[in-house]
Each structure stands twice: as C-alpha cells, then as structure tokens.
Amino acid sequence: MNLAALLADLGDVPVITDPAIVRKRSRDFFWYSPILNAQLADKSADLIAAPRTEAEVIRVAGACARHRVPLTVRAGGTGNYGQAVPLEGGVLLDITGLSAIEWMRPGALRVQAGAMLNAVDAAMQPHGWELRMHPSTRRTATVGGFVAGGSGGIGSVTYGGLREPGNIHAARIVTVEPEPRVIELRADAAQKINRAYGTTGIITALEMPLAPAWEWIELVIAFDTFLDAARFGLDAALSDGIVKKLLSPVDAAITPYFGALKSACPPGRAALIAMVAEPSLESFKTLLAGRGTITHEAPADEHGGRVPLYEYTWNHTTLQVLKTDRSVTYLQCLYPHDRLLESVARMNAMFPDEVLPHLEFIRFAGRVTCSALPVVRYTTPERLDEIIALHEAAGVHIANPHVYTLEDGSRYKRVDADQLGLKHEVDPYGLLNPGKMRSYVPAAA
Ligand code: FAD
Structure with missing residues (x-):
C-alpha cells in the first residue's frame, strides 16, 4: 500500500495521520460483543480523510482506486458489529463534514449523508415535520450511518423499518474507481445501499420521507x-x-x-x-x-x-x-x-x-x-x-450481532443479490470496507 503516493494525490483534502487518533476513530460499539471485541480490538485504518464537499469525496475515492487502498466510511461510529472498523487498514473516510440540508418540502427532505439525525429533526420540527424513524442513537448518529448500518428504531412501530418500501426515497453515491462516478438510486434501487455497511458506494446525499412532528x-x-x-x-x-x-x-x-x-x-x-x-x-x-x-x-x-x-x-x-x-x-x-x-x-x-x-x-x-x-x-x-x-x-x-459480515449477520445468512450486483458495478477492486461482504470476489486486480 503506497500511502505516500496516496497522500500526495489527496491534495488539500484534510487528513489525520496521528496513530492514536486514527486508532480511536477506527472503533465503533463492537465491544458490546465479547466475540467481536476479541476479533476487532486491534484493527485500525492508516489515516483519516475528512472531505468537506462531494468533490473532495470524489477526490478521495479516485485516489484510493488508483493506488488500490481500502476505503471505509465512518460517520457517527455508533455501529454495533464493527461495521465501520477497517479490517484491512487504508483510509477511514470521515463523512461528517457533509451535513447540509439540500432542500425540504412537506413530507420529504434531501440531506447530505453526514448530517446528525438530531440536527435534521431540530431543523424540520419548526416546519411541523421530523424523520419517520431514528435509532436510539439519534443524538450521536448520522442519517447516512443509519441508512448504511442500521435497521429501524423509534417510529418503526408505525412505519416499519428502513427496509419497508417508501422509507428511503433516494440515495446519491460515489463509486470507487480511478474516475469515480456519481449515481442517483431512486425508490427500490435505493435499498441497494440500505444496511450494506458502506460496501456498495459512498453515500453523499439521501432523500428521506418525513412524518408529522407531534408533541x-x-x-x-x-x-x-x-x-x-x-x-x-x-x-x-x-x-x-x-x-x-x-x-x-x-x-x-x-x-x-x-x-x-x-x-x-x-x-x-x-x-x-x-x-x-x-x-x-x-x-x-x-x-x-x-x-x-x-x-x-x-x-x-x-x-x-x-x-x-x-x-x-x-x-x-x-x-x-x-x-x-x-x-x-x-x-x-x-x-x-x-x-x-x-x-x-x-x-x-x-x-x-x-x-x-x-x-x-x-x-x-x-x-x-x-x-x-x-x-x-x-x-x-x-x-x-x-x-x-x-x-x-x-x-x-x-440477526446475529456477534459477527461482522453482512451474510452472517443477516436473518437469511446471505447477502442481498441486488447489493452484490451493485457492489460489482461501483467497487471493481473490492476496496470499500473489505471483508464485510464475503460473497463478493473482485473482478479486477
Ligand atoms: P457508523 O457507525 O459510523 O457507520 C455505520 C455503517 O455505515 C458503517 O458500515 C459505515 O461504513 C457505513 N456508513 C456510514 N456512513 C456512510 C456513508 N455516507 N456512505 C456509505 N456508508 C456509510 N441501530 C438501529 O438501527 N436502531 C437502533 O435503535 C439502534 N440503537 C443503538 C443504540 C446504541 C447505544 C448503539 C451503540 C447502537 C445502536 N444502533 C441502532 C446501531 C447504530 O447506532 C445505528 O446503526 C446508527 O444509525 C449508525 O449511525 P452512525 O452515523 O454512527 O454510523
């Protein structure tokens, strides 16, 4: 892994290389599981890249593809199964710099993926709206992290989980290729990034449905x-x-x-x-x-x-x-x-x-x-x-919370076929959060 060449290619994208900080941020809440704790405690990225714009995300993604460096997205870091833990080192992409609300209208909003859930709700509530559901980590987790790593939560008694049709309207993703592409996935297609642990693209924006904000x-x-x-x-x-x-x-x-x-x-x-x-x-x-x-x-x-x-x-x-x-x-x-x-x-x-x-x-x-x-x-x-x-x-x-692969953690013990298909399209070198989708074998070297 040629990190010096990668760093030079990142230009002025903010980067953290202090090993103590990088190690600390390479963790999530996997320690809930004594089994995962033994398996993941020593894993760490080599550096953190903290893009501020989608253009900078594209820059990091392209550099990682050209230099064949693994890239794991991290948001709030509240996942429970080591979802955001880089198993093979490389770049930890801190997405929390992308936090703007792009637009809202009655019943829906479009927001950058790194926005904190409580900030989104605080911005929507004066208009009489809020997210349909949120995890109990609303005060520390992001919209993108919830969609990529979570399942449901407060509000699911009425609306079901994120997997129910209509609970994610659209997602915008960046591919990890030498010349990254930006792809809009709408309606059913957006489910390809739901609970895929960031293996099927870097989510930069999400369009989500809203619910009435009651007292x-x-x-x-x-x-x-x-x-x-x-x-x-x-x-x-x-x-x-x-x-x-x-x-x-x-x-x-x-x-x-x-x-x-x-x-x-x-x-x-x-x-x-x-x-x-x-x-x-x-x-x-x-x-x-x-x-x-x-x-x-x-x-x-x-x-x-x-x-x-x-x-x-x-x-x-x-x-x-x-x-x-x-x-x-x-x-x-x-x-x-x-x-x-x-x-x-x-x-x-x-x-x-x-x-x-x-x-x-x-x-x-x-x-x-x-x-x-x-x-x-x-x-x-x-x-x-x-x-x-x-x-x-x-x-x-x-849904076993003591394993870190998508397959082993799913109720059906296999990865969703649509997610595997998208993975081949957007991550030809298998650099996105490697080791989490074990059915995937990269086609390119
Ligand atoms: P992270 O932990 O940083 O990331 C989660 C996964 O998503 C990782 O695989 C990461 O690589 C990927 N990812 C993050 N952002 C992006 C992006 N922009 N593009 C691509 N991939 C991305 N979960 C629930 O579903 N419901 C709950 O009620 C719930 N309660 C919890 C309570 C506690 C105390 C804890 C510790 C966890 C809980 N969780 C729950 C799990 C976790 O909080 C949620 O999954 C949360 O939404 C994760 O968001 P995050 O921003 O912390 O994401």
Whole structure:
C-alpha cells in the first residue's frame, strides 16, 4: 500500500495521520460483543480523510482506486458489529463534514449523508415535520450511518423499518474507481445501499420521507409481570388510531440498571416505555385503564437538554446495563407475528435469569410484531450459539450481532443479490470496507 503516493494525490483534502487518533476513530460499539471485541480490538485504518464537499469525496475515492487502498466510511461510529472498523487498514473516510440540508418540502427532505439525525429533526420540527424513524442513537448518529448500518428504531412501530418500501426515497453515491462516478438510486434501487455497511458506494446525499412532528409525551408504565406489559404493548401497537412512536416492554431484572429512571421503575415490576402523541393520550390511557400504573409522564424535551426516554430503549437498553455490568451482552430477535405472545412467553421460560427480556413493537411487512434486544448474561461462545440455535428452532429469527459480515449477520445468512450486483458495478477492486461482504470476489486486480 503506497500511502505516500496516496497522500500526495489527496491534495488539500484534510487528513489525520496521528496513530492514536486514527486508532480511536477506527472503533465503533463492537465491544458490546465479547466475540467481536476479541476479533476487532486491534484493527485500525492508516489515516483519516475528512472531505468537506462531494468533490473532495470524489477526490478521495479516485485516489484510493488508483493506488488500490481500502476505503471505509465512518460517520457517527455508533455501529454495533464493527461495521465501520477497517479490517484491512487504508483510509477511514470521515463523512461528517457533509451535513447540509439540500432542500425540504412537506413530507420529504434531501440531506447530505453526514448530517446528525438530531440536527435534521431540530431543523424540520419548526416546519411541523421530523424523520419517520431514528435509532436510539439519534443524538450521536448520522442519517447516512443509519441508512448504511442500521435497521429501524423509534417510529418503526408505525412505519416499519428502513427496509419497508417508501422509507428511503433516494440515495446519491460515489463509486470507487480511478474516475469515480456519481449515481442517483431512486425508490427500490435505493435499498441497494440500505444496511450494506458502506460496501456498495459512498453515500453523499439521501432523500428521506418525513412524518408529522407531534408533541410527544413520554411515559413509563409499571406492570405486575413482563407478559402483562407485552400484552398491553400489543394492544396499543394494534390500535391504529392511537398515534405513537415507541412501545418498549422491559423486564423487572433490567430496570434496576436504569440510573436516573430507576425511580419510575418500582422494584419487581416490569416497565413499558412509550411515546404517544399528545392528542392520543386520552385514548391511550383509556386502553390502559386498570392494567398498569403510570409512573412517569412528561412531554419529550430532548432539545431542552433532558435525557430522552428512548435512550432506555432499543440498543440503549443494553447500554444502560453495560454501564454497570460489562459481563453482559445481547441478541437481536424477530418474533413471529402470528403467535407473538405465545412465543415471547415460551422463550422467557426457556432462559430464566440468563436471557433478560426486552421487546420493541414494530411493524414488519405490514404486520405488528416484536423485535427484541434481550440482555444476555454471557458465559461462553458455545452457550451463546446454543441460545441462538434454541431461538431459531422455536421460530424466532436471530440477526446475529456477534459477527461482522453482512451474510452472517443477516436473518437469511446471505447477502442481498441486488447489493452484490451493485457492489460489482461501483467497487471493481473490492476496496470499500473489505471483508464485510464475503460473497463478493473482485473482478479486477
Ligand atoms: P457508523 O457507525 O459510523 O457507520 C455505520 C455503517 O455505515 C458503517 O458500515 C459505515 O461504513 C457505513 N456508513 C456510514 N456512513 C456512510 C456513508 N455516507 N456512505 C456509505 N456508508 C456509510 N441501530 C438501529 O438501527 N436502531 C437502533 O435503535 C439502534 N440503537 C443503538 C443504540 C446504541 C447505544 C448503539 C451503540 C447502537 C445502536 N444502533 C441502532 C446501531 C447504530 O447506532 C445505528 O446503526 C446508527 O444509525 C449508525 O449511525 P452512525 O452515523 O454512527 O454510523
């Protein structure tokens, strides 16, 4: 790898070569997994390039192609499976310099890929709009990182995940070739960059749909048992007239780790964390009557500085536990929609005190079901594999968060054929985040 020649070719694109900074930024949140932690802890890029414009992105991409240097895009660095960790060194392309909103109109916006999610929402909300969904890392992650590395989150109870048709309108990408091209992928074609870990092009801009920005009321509700919380969550999720953004049942074994929120979580009782649109609150409370006790109710106040309740949900639930107990890890499950509560009850009974339940209600292909991110008391890799196998045997899909390739992390154990096809078109030398799409064999040398 001729880095001196590459550096000369980068011209005045800002570059960081300090090994301590480069090593630090070559990491993400893979340490949630003891298995990935052992595999990825020593990986590092050789330098960081921080383009400020799409023209500079093109310059970095062209230079990497000409000098055959690997290029891994990094945004907020909040991925959980080493998505942004460069396995083969080379350039870490920090995309956060591209953060402008290009335009907005009612129901849609076009934004540069490195824009922070909370900045986008803060800019849209005065116009009465916000992104349809965001990960629980809204305060630290970017739009492009969410689309390239994430799946869904707060808002998915109404709109489903990013994979649902209509949840990404378009993407603009830069290819990694000696003379890079800029390609616009629209509608279905934009799915080729969704959760591809930046292996199918450098995303420079995204067109995303927007949803009405309601006044969201955050609630914590205590229930006698976890299944009571799940049963109510399902009823609320199925109530299409009640406008909500979040329904997250959490087991009583997890809430003692909830720091500032502990006072709203009575010991021994399960909690359901919810975000409900203010005009729907009365109907929500009517549905709840006699089933659970509201222990916290306040308007969301993220931009005013209070920690948002969604930072106790999705993969933040695991983080809250990890803050005091670094021995735990987690799983990512998808429950069958047609026997949801039976499956939840069955899996909970299978691993008492070992797999601590936490559900997220979502829509998936038009049906209401649950994604689950249970906290796992980790013992050995073999036991973790056994727990995964027992879930799958019971019809609960696992997207394994303890592997770093797209194939192994997918529910189907293979990469999407369209993504593999685009990879051949845009990355002929296999330089984009090498090692993450293992089905891909570069055609060119
Ligand atoms: P990064 O981590 O920097 O990058 C993610 C991937 O996208 C990498 O492969 C990177 O190479 C690629 N990439 C980034 N930008 C571009 C670009 N412009 N072009 C091409 N490729 C690019 N995920 C969810 O889906 N839902 C959640 O609710 C959720 N909660 C989380 C909670 C915690 C506490 C943590 C640590 C993670 C969570 N995640 C969640 C995972 C992660 O936060 C999301 O995937 C997030 O959106 C990643 O954004 P980022 O800007 O940090 O991207």
